[in-house]
Amino acid sequence: MIDTYDVAIIGAGVSGLYAAYKMREQGFTVRGFDAAAGIGGTWYWNRYPGARFDSESYSYQYSFSQAIVNEWQWSEKFAGQPEIERYLNFVADRLDLRREFELGSRVETLRYDEASQMWEIVTAAGRRAMARYVVAATGFLSAPQPPDYEGEGDFKGLTAHSARWPREGIDVRGKRVGVIGSGPTAVQIVQSVAPDAGHLTLFQRTANWCTPLRNTQLTAAEQQELAAQASDIVALCKRTFAGFIHDMDPRMSTEVTDKAERLAKYQELYERGGFALWFANYSDMFTNRDFANEVSEFLAEKIRNRVNDPATAEKLIPKNHPFGTKRPPGEKNYYEIFNRDNIELVDLRATPVTRITPTGVETTAGSHELDILIYATGFQSLTGALLRMDIRGENGVTLQEKWSDGPRTHLGVQIAGFPNFFVTSGPHHPAVFCNATRCAETVIEWIADCLVHMRNNGRTVIQSTPGAEEHWTEYCYNSVKGLIIEDMRDSWFFGNNNPDNKAEKRFLLWAGSVPDFNLTYADVAAQGYRGFEIR
Numbered sequence: 001m002i003d004t005y006d007v008a009i010i011g012a013g014v015s016g017l018y019a020a021y022k023m024r025e026q027g028f029t030v031r032g033f034d035a036a037a038g039i040g041g042t043w044y045w046n047r048y049p050g051a052r053f054d055s056e057s058y059s060y061q062y063s064f065s066q067a068i069v070n071e072w073q074w075s076e077k078f079a080g081q082p083e084i085e086r087y088l089n090f091v092a093d094r095l096d097l098r099r100e101f102e103l104g105s106r107v108e109t110l111r112y113d114e115a116s117q118m119w120e121i122v123t124a125a126g127r128r129a130m131a132r133y134v135v136a137a138t139g140f141l142s143a144p145q146p147p148d149y150e151g152e153g154d155f156k157g158l159t160a161h162s163a164r165w166p167r168e169g170i171d172v173r174g175k176r177v178g179v180i181g182s183g184p185t186a187v188q189i190v191q192s193v194a195p196d197a198g199h200l201t202l203f204q205r206t207a208n209w210c211t212p213l214r215n216t217q218l219t220a221a222e223q224q225e226l227a228a229q230a231s232d233i234v235a236l237c238k239r240t241f242a243g244f245i246h247d248m249d250p251r252m253s254t255e256v257t258d259k260a261e262r263l264a265k266y267q268e269l270y271e272r273g274g275f276a277l278w279f280a281n282y283s284d285m286f287t288n289r290d291f292a293n294e295v296s297e298f299l300a301e302k303i304r305n306r307v308n309d310p311a312t313a314e315k316l317i318p319k320n321h322p323f324g325t326k327r328p329p330g331e332k333n334y335y336e337i338f339n340r341d342n343i344e345l346v347d348l349r350a351t352p353v354t355r356i357t358p359t360g361v362e363t364t365a366g367s368h369e370l371d372i373l374i375y376a377t378g379f380q381s382l383t384g385a386l387l388r389m390d391i392r393g394e395n396g397v398t399l400q401e402k403w404s405d406g407p408r409t410h411l412g413v414q415i416a417g418f419p420n421f422f423v424t425s426g427p428h429h430p431a432v433f434c435n436a437t438r439c440a441e442t443v444i445e446w447i448a449d450c451l452v453h454m455r456n457n458g459r460t461v462i463q464s465t466p467g468a469e470e471h472w473t474e475y476c477y478n479s480v481k482g483l484i485i486e487d488m489r490d491s492w493f494f495g496n497n498n499p500d501n502k503a504e505k506r507f508l509l510w511a512g513s514v515p516d517f518n519l520t521y522a523d524v525a526a527q528g529y530r531g532f533e534i535r
């Protein structure tokens with residue numbers, strides 16, 4: 001007999017762990033699957049040197065369990081990957097969640113059986129299970145996207161994508177290392193690896209506006225103080241625009257007519273660290289191009305002051321987008337790294353890659369011989385983890401067919417034609433701005449409440465109506481109109497590296513505020529799950 005559960009959960013990361021706990025607490029039988037050999041999702045896979053939070057640790061942790069909050073202390077303001085992975089394992093053990101998950105078990109196929117109103121789950125190893133509901137807690141940046149350069153696979157040295165870093169690590173000492181990409185991941189890798197590498201070549205296609213993270217070790221007194229404030233921190237994150245501890249200045253930049261005063265504010269935010277310059281700035285940060293340009297000029301001056309060689313500094317200053325249009329990498333001494341003798345910056349716009357060779361990377365300007373080649377090239381964002389599975393809804397329609405003209409969802413949680421299938425962090429979520437755990441908790445609690453509502457009313461099938469889906473999808477596209485991020489479509493917000501979205505560069509998120517997001521979800525539920533058909 002095939003194993004049958006109320007809820008199948010795909011992913012044992014931040015969302016999947018909480019989903020397993022929450023559904024079990026509500027009395028549902030659950031079964032989780034994860035391709036990784038361990039718990040942690042993003043924080044299992046991204047074990048490259050320097051990987052750490054860009055949210056303050058105490059704002060990212062779970063808030064649903066006071067026991068967990070009381071029993072865990074973070075050692076750093078922005079914890080590193082090893083500590084985050086330990087935390088998620090601690091949560092799994094503390095809540096006895098490990099027994100709900102099958103690890104090393106990649107879900108390949110999900111098929112909806114209309115007769116039984118159940119989903120069939122098949123893993124790569126051929127394991128089959130049935131579930132009434134599926135919760136895809138598959139993450140929004142979890143499907144690594146290497147470039148499609150000619151000669152890919154020819155390289156004879158050691159190579160890895162940042163999100164598939166080998167558990168045993170990579171010894172870079174004295175080696176010739178190449179890093180392709182210059183996003184937040186590449187910045188973390190470069191600043192960690194450069195001091196040890198024999199030589200490091202950074203292949204940069206687009207420079208980014210990096211801001212200082214200002215990570216610190218937390219003293220015992222600070223830990224105590226932050227732990228005591230844990231619920232206030234979460235309450236604050238629920239109120240702020242982006243779900244972080246940083247709150248926008250209610251004033252518009254245009255109200256502060258004295259430029260010196262504005263610059264003093266940028267300086268103060270630059271020193272505060274984290275996303276302060278982005279999320280604690282004047283409230284027209286996302287709409288006022290002149291203001292964004294002024295912040296950009298402020299940062300460009302910092303780069304010029306920190307990088308000795310003026311030509312290198314100019315390459316590191318973004319020219320095609322202002323600050324605030326992409327997630328700014330958090331850095332520590334990143335710019336000073338370029339003053340070292342063992343680093344070389346290759347501008348891929350001036351000299352594009354022609355091919356990967358057995359011994360390195362060839363550009364139009366010549367070849368770069370390497371021992372280690374690291375791809376920090378990002379992800380098939382938002383849609384990738386879902387589209388890489390074979391998901392078949394009603395009438396055998398695949399998700400690839402359904403989304404052939406871009407993703408369509410209602411609230412980002414459901415897809416018409418795919419009954420009882422829920423997504424925690426796919427397209428049309430507010431992940432542009434949102435602190436991941438804060439929004440994951442909201443979505444998972446909403447799904448759990450919905451399943452309890454179904455059970456209490458003797459219903460077994462829920463799916464979004466085509467009309468509601470149409471409306472939400474348009475709403476997501478419209479949400480970015482008038483915002484400065486619309487000017488910079490070369491980012492994962494627009495799936496610029498996604499094979500399924502590369503040409504169109506559709507906006508893949510919902511660019512509203514976290515309070516609006518929470519209100520919208522609550523409102524839909526309060527109205528009997530408006531826009532969903534429940535049978």
Ligand code: NA7
Pocket residue numbers: 054141146147148180181182183184185186203204205206327348376377378379490491492496497
């Ligand atoms: P990102 O932010 O998507 O960055 C990917 C980087 O890789 C970016 O610099 C890309 O340049 C570069 N890239 C992608 N494809 C290529 C090719 N073919 N050639 C050269 N360079 C390429 O991913 P990250 O992992 O850095 O960060 C993701 C999130 O994780 C981040 O927002 C944080 O929240 C944590 P491009 O800009 O496309 O020119």
